[in-house]
Amino acid sequence: MGAGSVRARYLVYFQYLGTDFNGVAAVRGAQHAIGVQNYLEEAAKRLNSVVPVKFTISSRTDAGVHALSNAAHLDVQRRSGRPPFSPEVLTQALNTHLRHPAIRVLQAFRVPSHFHARHAATSRTYLYRLATGCRSPHQLPVFERNRCWALRADCLDVAAMREAAQHLLGTHDFRAFQSAGSLATSPVRTLRRASVSPDPASSPFVLPEESRRLQFWSLEFESQSFLYRQVRRMTSVLVAVGLGALMPAQVKVILESQDPLGRHQSHVAPAHGLFLKAVLYEGFGPASMCPQSPQHRGHR
CATH class of the missing domain: 3.30.70.660 (Pseudouridine synthase I, catalytic domain, C-terminal subdomain)
Structure with a gap:
């Protein structure tokens, strides 16, 4: 972690048609099935975070289930001297780099570092x-x-x-x-x-x-x-x-x-x-x- 670098946590809302996915959760390993989270995290690699970006999903959905609005939190650690992304820039960047047409990021919010997308849902x-x-x-x-x-x-x-x-x-x-x-x-x-x-x-x-x-x-x-x-x-x-x-x-x-x-x-x-x-x-x-x-x- 570089000196002076800042880690920012975001709450992100996203939607998807679930037909092509093995659920929202990422599929790890060599399986052919893939989850919505795999595409979100692949897009997040382009943010050039110091540490890999992982999405903590609020609500897990099964294969074939859709979401008008699901949510997740993620941490982005930019290099030293670079300010955190604004929520608007983060949303635009993720959508730009998403490689599946059935997924869209709706909006993002800066949240406290202790915020948890699954546990905090009311x-x-x-x-x-x-x-x-x-x-x-x-x-x-x-x-x-x-x-x-x-x-x-x-x-x-x-x-x-x-x-x-x-x-x-x-x-x-x-x-x-x-x-x-x-x-x-x-x-x-x-x-x-x-x-x-x-x-x-x-x-x-x-x-x-x-x-x-x-x-x-x-x-x-x-x-x-x-x-x-x-x-x-x-x-x-x-x-x-x-x-x-x-x-x-x-x-x-x-x-x-x-x-x-x-x-x-x-x-x-x-x-x-x-x-x-x-x-x-x-x-x-x-x-x-x-x-x-x-x-x-x-x-x-």
Whole structure:
């Protein structure tokens, strides 16, 4: 470390389409699979940091899962006599050197040296997109493939899904919705919000003659943190309710069973319908990129 050099820590927001990646985390070694983090760190090499730049990811996403806004922190150590990059310059430099078109850095912030992108997050919101009225895969517009779960059903019982979602709200042991391989020390989580609604904008990629048949739906879940594949398992159970395979009250029974191997809760919704929508922090992050529910706006 050169005398007089300054290490700066940044919080960086970035987005990606997950179709081409083996998840967001870097893949180390000689494997053919690669993560979003590999491309971010490859771009960061061009910053000429004294020490290699490593991204500490806020929220890990699986292969095929997308992110409208994920976050990470990183340290950049410039050579002696050179001031730290401004957040704007850092953002521009990373985007200039990114070598994959499905990744974009949204914005960066200078943060204290003790800031941790994973531990400091106060809220995470996931969006899951469904499509109904798609009797066969070829009926889904090509631009929507790998961006939603196309159900063969013509409709969903949304009222029943909303009733079922109410049983998931609050603080519970969610191990019934946790997949094997979780590193969490406790299965207890607090689900702040679970909503089911028609997509207000539908899809811009649906032709007029198809719009009478195809309907898009959005499920949103907000918590400070989630268990491994918890959102995809909850989505699968709510879809089962919407299709009439489960009654809303049975969701409470599943939750209280704490059994992840049951018939319905062991099903995992496809990865390609899931988006990490927002990661929030106290004092960092523009409201336009990280929308908050009304009850949390006062904590900014």
